[in-house]
Amino acid sequence: xxxxxxxxxxxxxxxxxxxxxxxxxxxxxxxxxxxxxxxxxxxxxxxxxxxxxxxxxxxxxxxxxxxxxxxxxxxxxxxxxxxxxxxxxxxxxxxxxxxxxxxxxxxxxxxxxxxxxxxxxxxxxxxxxxxxxxxxxxxxxxxxxxxxxxxxxxxxxxxxxxxxxxxxxxxxxxxxxxxxxxxxxxxxxxxxxxxxxxxxxxxxxxxxxxxxxxxxxxxxxxxxxxxxxxxxxxxxxxxxxxxxxxxxxxxxxxxxxxxxxxxxxxxxxxxxxx
Amino acid sequence: xxxxxxxxxxxxxxxxxxxxxxxxxxxxxxxxxxxxxxxxxxxxxxxxxxxxxxxxxxxxxxxxxxxxxxxxxxxxxxxxxxxxxxxxxxxxxxxxxxxxxxxxxxxxxxxxxxxxxxxxxxxxxxxxxxxxxxxxxxxxxxxxxxxxxxxxxxxxxxxxxxxxxxxxxxxxxxxxxxxxxxxxxxxxxxxxxxxxxxxxxxxxxxxxxxxxxxxxxxxxxxxxxxxxxxxxxxxxxxxxxxxxxxxxxxxxxxxxxxxxxxxxxxxxxxxxxx
Numbered sequence: 001x002x003x004x005x006x007x008x009x010x011x012x013x014x015x016x017x018x019x020x021x022x023x024x025x026x027x028x029x030x031x032x033x034x035x036x037x038x039x040x041x042x043x044x045x046x047x048x049x050x051x052x053x054x055x056x057x058x059x060x061x062x063x064x065x066x067x068x069x070x071x072x073x074x075x076x077x078x079x080x081x082x083x084x085x086x087x088x089x090x091x092x093x094x095x096x097x098x099x100x101x102x103x104x105x106x107x108x109x110x111x112x113x114x115x116x117x118x119x120x121x122x123x124x125x126x127x128x129x130x131x132x133x134x135x136x137x138x139x140x141x142x143x144x145x146x147x148x149x150x151x152x153x154x155x156x157x158x159x160x161x162x163x164x165x166x167x168x169x170x171x172x173x174x175x176x177x178x179x180x181x182x183x184x185x186x187x188x189x190x191x192x193x194x195x196x197x198x199x200x201x202x203x204x205x206x207x208x209x210x211x212x213x214x215x216x217x218x219x220x221x222x223x224x225x226x227x228x229x230x231x232x233x234x235x236x237x238x239x240x241x242x243x244x245x246x247x248x249x250x251x252x253x254x255x256x257x258x259x260x261x262x263x264x265x266x267x268x269x270x271x272x273x274x
Numbered sequence: 275x276x277x278x279x280x281x282x283x284x285x286x287x288x289x290x291x292x293x294x295x296x297x298x299x300x301x302x303x304x305x306x307x308x309x310x311x312x313x314x315x316x317x318x319x320x321x322x323x324x325x326x327x328x329x330x331x332x333x334x335x336x337x338x339x340x341x342x343x344x345x346x347x348x349x350x351x352x353x354x355x356x357x358x359x360x361x362x363x364x365x366x367x368x369x370x371x372x373x374x375x376x377x378x379x380x381x382x383x384x385x386x387x388x389x390x391x392x393x394x395x396x397x398x399x400x401x402x403x404x405x406x407x408x409x410x411x412x413x414x415x416x417x418x419x420x421x422x423x424x425x426x427x428x429x430x431x432x433x434x435x436x437x438x439x440x441x442x443x444x445x446x447x448x449x450x451x452x453x454x455x456x457x458x459x460x461x462x463x464x465x466x467x468x469x470x471x472x473x474x475x476x477x478x479x480x481x482x483x484x485x486x487x488x489x490x491x492x493x494x495x496x497x498x499x500x501x502x503x504x505x506x507x508x509x510x511x512x513x514x515x516x517x518x519x520x521x522x523x524x525x526x527x528x529x530x531x532x533x534x535x536x537x538x539x540x541x542x543x544x545x546x547x548x
Contacts (some may be wrong), residue, residue, distance in 0.1 A: 002288045011285015012293060014276045014382055019286060019359070021420035022296030053421070054428055085293070088424075093388065095420065095427035095451050108288055114367065123510075133407035134443060135469075138421060145368065145419035146295035147327070147412060153369035154328055169408060178367050197407075 003066050010236070018087030018105060021095065022144035024103075025049040030081040030235045031112075032268035036082060038234050041202045045084060049141040055088050066107035079112040107152045113235050122242030122251055123162035123231070127220070128152040128177065132168045132197040136141065140200040149159070153177045163231055165244070168197050173218045179233040180204040182213070183226035184254045189213045190226075202234035203262075210261060216223055228252030231236050236270030237262055277340050286439045290378060292361030295369065296418035298377075299323040303356040304509045306542035307384075308345055310356060312508050315476045320360060323415040324327065325461055329362050329377050340381035353386040355509065359418070387509050396516030397436035397505070401494070402426040406442045406471040414474040427451045437505055439497070439518070442471050447492045453507040454478040456487070457500035458528045463487045464500075476508035478537075484535060502526030511536055511543030 002009055017023035027042040036042070043060045050057040065160065068084055070166075085106040102177040123159035130152040152166050163176040164249040174192050175181050182191045193215040194200050206214060225228060229241040229249060238259045242260035276283055291297035301320050306310040317334050324331040340358055359380040365372040367492040404426040413418065426440050437450040447465050449455050454475040456465045465482075467489040468474050481487060497503060503515040503523060512533045537544035 004288075009285070009288070011283070012288055012290075012360060014278075014283070014380065015287055016286075016293070017424070019290070019293045019361075020300070020418070022418055023421060023424050028293070053425070087293075095423040097424065097428050106288065130411055131409075132407035133412075135405070135407035135422070137404055137425060138407075143421055145421045147297060148299050148409070148417045149369040149419055150291070150295050150371065151327070154371050157373075182416055189382075218382070246394050 001068055001109050003105075005071060005105050006062065006066060009106075012104075012106070013090055015090040016087055017089060017092065017097070018085060018104070018106075018144055022146070023097075024051070024055065024085060024087035024144045025053065025142055026086070026144060027084040027142065028235055029084065030268060031071065031080045031082055031095065032266075033079075035264055036067060037154070037268055038202045038206065039067075041205065042084070042234070045142065045200070045202060045205075046084060050086055050103070051141060052138075052141050053088070053143065054097070054125070055086060056084060057103065058105050063107065064106060067104070070107055070109045081110040081112060083108040083110055087144070092205050107158065116253075120238040122249075124160055125229075125231075125241050125244040126156060126164045127245065128155055128163045128164040128166045130166065132174050134168055134170065134196040136196055139197050140194050142199050149177045162239070165220075167220065171219070172199040173220055175225050176231045179231035181218075181223070182183065182207070182230050182232065183218065183223055184228035184252060185222060185226050189217055189254060190218060190222075192216070192218050199233065203232040203237065206262070206265075207232065211258070228255050230255045237266070275344055275383050277343060279379050280340060285381075286378075286380070287364055289364040290372070291363060291366065292378070292380075292418055296420070297327075297371075297395060297418055298329065298359060298361035298418045299327065300418060301358040301416065302509055303358065304542060305345065305354045305356055306458065306540075307353075310345075311540055311542055312476045312480070313341075315479065316358070316508070319416065319476060319479075320358060322359060324360055326375070326412075326415050327362070327417065328371070328375065329360060331360060331377065333381050336379060337381065340379070344381055344383045350440055355384040355386060357382040357384055361418070361517045368456075382540070396514040396523075398434055398502075399450065399505075399515050399518040400430060400435045400438045401519065402438040402440045404429065404440065405446050406440050408442050408444065408470040410470055412469050412495070416473050417514060423451045436513070439494075445493070447494055447497050448472040450505045452509075453505035453510070453513070454507050456481070456504050456506065457492065457497055457498070459496060459500050459501035463528060464490055464492060464496075466490070466492050477506040477511065480536070480539075481506065481532065485532070501518060502529045504529045504532075509539070514528065 030037040047057045089101040301316040321331045363375040
């Protein structure tokens with residue numbers, strides 16, 4: 001089921017700038033027992049992303065209404081994903097936006113994430129060849145220009161490998177294709193700074209608000225030498241990393257503690273660690 | 275009027291990866307007296323772009339059929355623009371493409387370019403603040419991830435300024451927001467190399483096949499010190515640049531000669547120079 005500007009819809013107008021140029025932003029929201037997890041945080045990030053691109057975001061109440069309708073069906077209420085897309089709307093001449101055009105609000109209900117693929121004993125990572133370009137103007141934003149992530153995720157089919165780490169074009173580690181990265185190094189919790197590329201995730205922001213985290217430049221060697229490594233996303237929570245290339249890790253105490261803290265705050269993420 | 279996979283359509287399925295991730299490529303084709311200008315060249319670039327992204331392009335005959343239908347209406351036959359979009363289609367799990375999914379073919383008829391805005395005495399350029407990120411994996415391709423161009427084109431509203439020049443994040447001049455750049459320096463015809471960013475345009479390729487052109491790194495200072503400057507696109511042909519910041523140029527002999535050569539080969543571009 002899908003809504004465009006609050007109306008049931010099956011198709012996007014073909015002049016939409018979201019299709020033409022990836023001119024918009026999106027959010028992917030986990031639903032648990034009929035409730036959107038980190039709902040206000042997702043709407044806040046969507047609004048902030050839209051401001052960065054000069055797109056006028058609708059009032060939160062419109063998204064609230066959309067989600068109420070999408071989750072109103074009993075079959076949908078238990079577990080699913082809500083995807084929100086905000087595009088700059090239609091029109092304009094070429095790249096030039098039409099100042100009078102109204103942003104277009106799209107809300108979709110998708111199936112829940114494939115939980116069977118997550119090993120409760122942790123996940124296996126690989127290194128991606130596709131690099132992230134350094135573009136401060138778009139860094140941190142969850143915008144619709146995601147070809148780099150698509151190319152990176154297309155690099156492997158092995159179902160045993162859950163995620164791939166991406167470096168930027170300077171060789172620094174930035175993130176997984178669809179998750180943020182954390183590493184414990186000599187007792188310090190580190191995560192890559194996202195001032196040049198990467199998406200500033202909602203679960204990442206939650207972690208930054210809970211515990212002391214240093215945002216810094218991370219080399220591949222530093223990640224491999226870390227005592228603990230995990231990735232996180234607002235859809236899957238914290239996923240401990242147990243293997244990357246030839247490196248192996250047990251699930252460490254910092255990761256376990258943060259997983260427990262997250263599960264206490266958001267029960268949807270309980271019961272993942274072995 | 276619009277076609278999706280050869281069928282009249284008004285809307286794009288909302289799970290299309292073109293919308294979700296800008297996961298596709300496009301072409302914008304000038305129509306003159308009912309004929310597509312550089313049609314085979316556009317289809318060739320589309321196919322090459324699709325190969326770079328791992329998208330399977332349809333046989334040219336399908337695009338031929340689409341265009342025949344779109345231009346079959348008498349009102350459309352004279353002058354217009356045909357826009358082709360090829361997306362990776364629907365589905366997949368997140369960024370991961372569905373190997374079984376078929377690419378989606380979209381063909382649209384749009385109004386002709388706004389000719390009144392082009393001063394026959396040449397155009398005025400500005401410098402854009404928005405930079406192009408350096409990403410060799412996507413350089414040269416006319417893909418659907420175009421937020422940089424959108425942000426750059428949104429920087430000005432002054433109708434007297436026709437185009438804006440974009441630098442990459444290293445400070446080299448790459449292109450205008452929707453056109454390629456050429457400069458005559460000490461008798462040599464130069465154009466920026468596009469191995470790190472920028473779109474390799476169809477009119478640019480035509481010029482490279484006609485005359486000796488050096489593809490090189492160009493600084494803003496080199497452009498300002500050039501004897502002649504012009505931009506080109508397959509929709510508008512060659513547009514002489516007469517002003518950029520405080521710099522002024524007459525329309526020079528190399529530009530005039532190339533404009534005549536282009537007009538002889540493609541009459542749609544005749545009669546532009548003063």
